[in-house]
């Protein structure tokens with residue numbers, strides 16, 4: 001039995017072993033700035049590395065505004081151990097006719113390669129299929145960013161192909177690799193959740 005909210009993109013708190021996914025607050029700005037000023041984190045995403053603290057504050061304010069509009073938006077990823085916000089994960093796009101959504105994510109560099117984003121994405125996939133009327137979740141990564149593809153793969157997403165020069169990012173047209181997972185493939189996540 002699915003529970004469909006009238007406010008589709010209301011993001012409730014979600015918890016995993018190491019992480020709390022919760023809505024971003026303006027008071028998270030210092031944590032956001034700490035990782036978003038890193039050009040390595042920004043390299044394969046569609047935003048520029050932040051250079052001033054003010055940009056992090058503006059980003060948090062924009063997220064808070066977005067939560068009120070029921071548009072696709074992102075959770076902040078909080079490391080339960082330290083209490084710090086270490087990244088974001090959320091919905092980039094939504095098509096109601098096709099019941100598809102796209103997810104995207106970023107993580108502080110000092111937390112890479114510890115299974116954190118796999119843990120977060122797995123929970124977001126579980127939540128999306130158990131609480132929202134979505135049939136297909138997509139994600140895409142630049143072909144030069146294989147770590148992101150590995151996260152998708154580890155979460156049970158299937159590689160569908162390369163879209164040539166699909167995006168224009170930081171002065172170049174880049175190839176992206178498209179992944180998806182269907183509701184019918186995610187039974188184990190719903191069961192284990």
Ligand SMILES: CC(C)(COP(=O)(O)OP(=O)(O)OC[C@H]1O[C@@H](n2cnc3c(N)ncnc32)[C@H](O)[C@@H]1OP(=O)(O)O)[C@@H](O)C(=O)NCCC(=O)NCCS
Pocket residue numbers: 040041042044045105106107108111112113114115116117118119140141142145146147148150151
């Ligand atoms: C991509 C990103 C989200 C990965 O998060 P993460 O928490 O480090 O991911 P995980 O630890 O869960 O898994 C990473 C996997 O990629 C693998 N990996 C790391 N670097 C790699 C590389 N250069 N080539 C291939 N695989 C790589 C790791 O070995 C690991 O796989 P394994 O568990 O089989 O060993 C993180 O690096 C990040 O936020 N990068 C900057 C923002 C970004 O690129 N976002 C995605 C845009 S599509």
